[in-house]
Amino acid sequence: MRQRRVVTALAIPLVLAFVAASCGSDDSSSETDTGGETTEANTETTDDSSEPEDTTAPEEVVTTVDATDEIAYGGDVIVGLEAEAQGLRPWEDVFSSNSYNIMYAIYDTLFAQTADGEYAGFLAESIEPSDDLTVWTMTLRPDVTFHDGTGLTAQTIVDMFPIQQAGANTSGIVASSKLVAVAAVDDLTVEYTLSEPNSAFISALDGGDLGMVFEPVAAAADPVAFSLNPIGTGAFTMQSRDPDNETVIVKNPDYWRTDADGNPLPYLDSVSFRPIPDEGNRLDALISGTTNAMITLRQGTIRDALEESGLNFYQFQGSNIGGGYFNTLKAPFDDQRVRLGLVTLTDQDEMIKALGGEGISQAGSQWSSADSPWFYEPAAAAYSNFDFDKGKGLLEEYINDPARSDGKGAGEKIDVTLSCPPDPSLIAYVQVIEQIWSGSELVNVNLTSFDQATHIQLALTDEHDAHCWRMSGEGDPSGYINPAVADPAESSLNFSNYFDPEMVGWTTEAGLTTDFETRKELYGKINQRWNEQGVYWYAGQTATLVATDADIYGLDSWTLPDGAPGLGTPNAEARWADAYITQ
């Protein structure tokens, strides 16, 4: 009997030590957190980091990696992705950071963004709009071939168009960009015809919109097979694709692009992409050498990665911003006092701390980051920063109003259902919000959590109150803001349902001019109006990271064909064509 007690007593600390070793060095995986192609849905990010030992991010963060002169050819990189790219068809498959990492290596785009956020030619050399902005004439770069040897000509772009018109991913962009016809003027000249003026049309020819150039004959012949064996003009060709396990791409020996010194690209022999949904294991894979690069959009993982030594960190915090919005069609959120009151009660610094640690991301005030050329000071000034008493005062005004829109009696608390996807950091984040809102003693907060698909559907079908979301991006604001101000009766993408015809007028006006300052003011006024109305609350710019072994360089020093520096790694989208391993 005594022996049994001793053995049992020993078993207990053994278990505890076991569990402590497991939890202390890694993140437990969520049973439902498989990543998946979801970040393109612009919902609040998921982060399955467990309770952090230290919630303070390192004070000094290396945000750029100094390129070295020791460029060497050769080498293989294995990249850990958050999730598998569901498909590699630019016209059909919805993109995310994961798929962009693969697709930017296989495909080139017509245009790309420079470090200043401007659009410059990549496969295209130039583009000129007509005076009325309805006809855009583009000149392609000569002597570019697809992986199968087919030449890139103007006819290629023409042949892509019907596929893009019918494609799940691009049909909406074709419609919203007002594109109605594509014609080949000569071998290298393409003419785009729009039904209405659109000064931002060039932004549709960048990235995953209409600008990613694929071989249309093969795509039309067998679109299902094309997803497994895509054909582009990019620096790498597909070698093998084992979905949910590994995608291997190898150097294209006939790639047309060179580096600034005229040396052929790419430098690497191959890049392999492995989906590793578990955040902790993805970082462990990098640390242990199973992979030599990884991407993440989770603040907690970024914090953990930055504490590791012997790695290069390519960080990017752009205009994509986390936070949420209110359904302005639903009482009490149809009242500005309630919205503003709740926004004023949200402490952005505390939310950033809950998401990944103090200082892990910059606080935001609008749909452009502070260092973006689109940043609008009046909008920043109009944002209701945390002020507990002021927020409470606004709510009290509503609550004591006998004509309050929710039909409740004067003095009764308002009811808010706050919804976020079920991930540990998001749960911590909404609990911070809940504590403050409830702490006012004026709000009953009901926290709900649904999987990503349900969360999105609730947004699309207006069945929500306060909804976590992620907004904006690096491209032209028309792509993000126009749908968000559209008439909700006509567009389900205005998730907040806040509709002001004057704001729609501003977007129309912005489409009629190419003058940057004018467009900046127009979109800035939209942000300002949202802030004045309390439509959105913000929880920091989205922090993203590509972490690599210490001998991998080039991800933040890639250039466009004309030598202009590229935009770096927005949303952890790396340009592997320009990466190299030093000797």
Place this chain on the structure above:
Amino acid sequence: MIKTIAFILLRLVATLLAVTFLTFAMVALLPGDPVDTILGTAQRDPAVEEQIREDLNLDDPFVVRYFTWLGNAVTGDLGSSYITDQPVADTISQRVPVTAQLASMAILIAVIVAIPVGVLGAYKQSRWQDTTSSAAVQVALSIPNFIVGIFLIWLFAVQLNWLPSSNWSRLSDGVVDNLKTAIMPSVALALGAMALFSRLIRSDMVATLKEDYILSARAKGLSDRYILFRHALRPSSLSLMTVVGITFGALLGGTVVIETLFAIPGLGFSLINAINARDILLIQGITVFIAVMFVIINTVVDLLYVVLDPRIRRS
């Protein structure tokens, strides 16, 4: 015999009908629209959205969709994934070997460890060997397999650098590399099964060792080892066999957490992705496959009883 086979087949069909109908119904009830997963929240063309709904028959009544699927399924056509457009049957055929290998290795590890531990516990009943193994079993049963997985990654990948932390190397790419990627997830899966099997073996063995024929064997002067493994183990294995079969079937569909943790492209990983994406046809296909395998495995177990136990044959 023919009646038995007919009964088994009838049971299989009834089970499959029930499983597929319930799965279809439950997924249909879930909020979330596969079209939203296909189109995302980017701008969409209403005409294209409508075309997608038409192509996928999403506007048909639930019952119509189910019987359409059923009609195709009996001819072997499980449809194509809403999201990837890849044939469901192809996806399953790529995933099955992975999960089957994981499950088989887990069972093998569990049985190899459980039998001697269970036999020892029964042989040395109430002594320190039995007490220690019982305590170890309790510990093993208490720890979730993903915690074990995380610990193994930390130890063997991060600290010792002996094994890769994630992903899968297929058998066709080399046995050694394959085993390196399979061993940790298999051990994580095996631990709970190991504990269960050893307890089962021990309990049955304790009862068997009290039988008169064991006493006769001892009286004849046979060695303890011979008695344990030649006379006692076989009749004590019948419960184990049933549980092994059920466990294997459960593992085929129950490896979601471990496959996700280790980023292994098996059935479980595919299934959870399909559920998140509301990829109904892929969910159906995988569910049907798991159900079929479960019934087949249990049928095989039933037949093995006849082989192992001559009393059943005689009766």
